[in-house]
Amino acid sequence: MDYVSTRGSAPALDFQGVTLAGLASDGGLYVPREWPRFTEAEIAAMAGLPYAELAARVMQPFVGDSLSPDCLLDLARQAYGRFAHVAVTPLVQLDERQWVLELFHGPTLAFKDVALQLLGLLFEEFLARGDEHITIVGATSGDTGSAAIDAVAGRAKVDIFMLHPQGRVSDVQRRQMTTVLAPNVHNIAIDGSFDDAQAMVKRMFADTAMTGRFAISAVNSINWARLMAQVVYYFASALQLGAPHRKVAFSVPTGNFGDVFAGYVAAKMGLPIERLIVATNVNDILHRALLTGDYSAGTVTPTAAPSMDIQVSSNFERLLFDVGGRDGAALAEQMRGFEAKKAMQLTNAQREGAAALFTSARADAGDMQQAMRWAYEETGQVLDPHTAIGLHAARAAEGLPADVPVVTLATAHPAKFVDAVERATGFRPPLPARVGDLFEREERFDELPGDYDAVAAYIAERATPRGG
Numbered sequence: 211m212d213y214v215s216t217r218g219s220a221p222a223l224d225f226q227g228v229t230l231a232g233l234a235s236d237g238g239l240y241v242p243r244e245w246p247r248f249t250e251a252e253i254a255a256m257a258g259l260p261y262a263e264l265a266a267r268v269m270q271p272f273v274g275d276s277l278s279p280d281c282l283l284d285l286a287r288q289a290y291g292r293f294a295h296v297a298v299t300p301l302v303q304l305d306e307r308q309w310v311l312e313l314f315h316g317p318t319l320a321f322k323d324v325a326l327q328l329l330g331l332l333f334e335e336f337l338a339r340g341d342e343h344i345t346i347v348g349a350t351s352g353d354t355g356s357a358a359i360d361a362v363a364g365r366a367k368v369d370i371f372m373l374h375p376q377g378r379v380s381d382v383q384r385r386q387m388t389t390v391l392a393p394n395v396h397n398i399a400i401d402g403s404f405d406d407a408q409a410m411v412k413r414m415f416a417d418t419a420m421t422g423r424f425a426i427s428a429v430n431s432i433n434w435a436r437l438m439a440q441v442v443y444y445f446a447s448a449l450q451l452g453a454p455h456r457k458v459a460f461s462v463p464t465g466n467f468g469d470v471f472a473g474y475v476a477a478k479m480g481l482p483i484e485r486l487i488v489a490t491n492v493n494d495i496l497h498r499a500l501l502t503g504d505y506s507a508g509t510v511t512p513t514a515a516p517s518m519d520i521q522v523s524s525n526f527e528r529l530l531f532d533v534g535g536r537d538g539a540a541l542a543e544q545m546r547g548f549e550a551k552k553a554m555q556l557t558n559a560q561r562e563g564a565a566a567l568f569t570s571a572r573a574d575a576g577d578m579q580q581a582m583r584w585a586y587e588e589t590g591q592v593l594d595p596h597t598a599i600g601l602h603a604a605r606a607a608e609g610l611p612a613d614v615p616v617v618t619l620a621t622a623h624p625a626k627f628v629d630a631v632e633r634a635t636g637f638r639p640p641l642p643a644r645v646g647d648l649f650e651r652e653e654r655f656d657e658l659p660g661d662y663d664a665v666a667a668y669i670a671e672r673a674t675p676r677g678g
């Protein structure tokens with residue numbers, strides 16, 4: 211399997227290459243040259259497999275020759291063995307139609323662990339084959355940072371620099387990053403928004419002064435391997451609900467469009483998905499884009515669901531590429547326009563292609579609290595604010611056939627957002643024992659202005675150069 215850039219001019223790479231590279235050198239994102247497809251019989255044969263075995267089977271076509279089937283299965287077993295639930299991603303029923311897929315049983319209590327635990331192992335495996343040293347540079351709206359840091363802390367041949375918007379992540383989220391004191395972990399609090407931090411990271415990938423000296427890599431969902439790992443739980447849950455003989459819809463609390471794009475990939479691979487519901491909070495660029503074709507970034511409004519406080523959704527580019535005819539040169543032009551004006555119009559092909567599978571809904575604070583309260587009072591299920599936004603969108607969805615179940619992806623453990631949960635339900639969910647003494651541990655991070663040159667200089671001083 212090889213991978214091409216959405217902007218058409220970066221070299222094609224194999225799976226090992228895209229995993230280590232993250233973003234493409236032309237500013238685009240890597241996607242498989244074509245979608246592998248399972249037959250109905252192949253999907254039916256996956257029912258009942260343990261999670262790690264299902265993961266290896268779903269991911270093998272993307273991995274190609276980069277890993278043997280035995281090695282891939284071994285890595286999947288290691289990654290998912292660290293989860294606190296033997297089912298890894300248990301599915302919970304709320305009512306006749308509504309289901310919740312709990313993706314937060316990993317070490318840092320958000321769904322990002324599902325992909326990043328595996329990615330940390332993939333980095334280690336691939337780096338052991340050569341003498342490259344990599345410098346991971348990432349921006350986080352909260353959960354990616356902690357999950358990535360947990361996955362690579364203390365690993366040889368990897369340094370990680372994680373930018374978070376100062377004061378805009380929850381205390382639990384911040385402490386999960388800043389209390390990891392391993393010498394290869396560098397936390398940076400940026401004076402700015404998540405979008406500012408993400409823009410700096412993207413700029414660094416295109417900055418040859420930096421990429422010439424350091425092998426810079428990404429753990430944001432621009433890294434293909436992350437999306438690949440997320441495809442697995444769409445299969446796991448749909449199989450439990452009767453796929454391939456029954457269609458399933460998913461509602462996905464969305465920020466950077468990575469998680470819901472993994473659902474699109476599952477559909478491309480043959481999983482019968484009726485609909486993907488993109489749930490946003492008041493930072494609703496995706497809702498507007500899907501509804502009207504107007505993709506224009508506003509300013510970010512901080513909410514109780516900070517991982518969705520995003521106005522520029524990087525992975526949306528992958529969808530625009532795929533539904534827009536896979537024309538890298540045309541998309542590069544379109545994205546240059548967007549980067550200059552912070553606004554663009556989708557083409558008709560892009561709009562129609564997206565509308566074939568996606569709908570969207572926007573939830574304000576009241577909608578979110580109401581969904582959280584309904585789940586708590588009617589079913590006893592405690593939801594975090596992101597998941598509650600997903601459930602609001604799932605319950606508001608219109609026009610679904612009567613026999614189609616709707617699975618809301620539960621992206622974070624409610625204890626990560628304890629104040630918002632208590633405000634809506636009166637219940638204060640305790641942190642699971644495995645997170646232990648988070649609030650007693652020492653924190654370490656540096657504060658920097660929202661200025662690219664300052665961040666680049668900080669990293670250049672501390673990172674290990676190529677081959678070093």
Ligand SMILES: *Cc1c(COP(=O)(O)O)cnc(C)c1O
Binds near residue numbers: 322466467
């Ligand atoms: C990252 C995250 C999201 C958004 O996921 P994307 O893949 O960026 O769309 C939603 N909820 C939580 C809790 C998250 O951590």
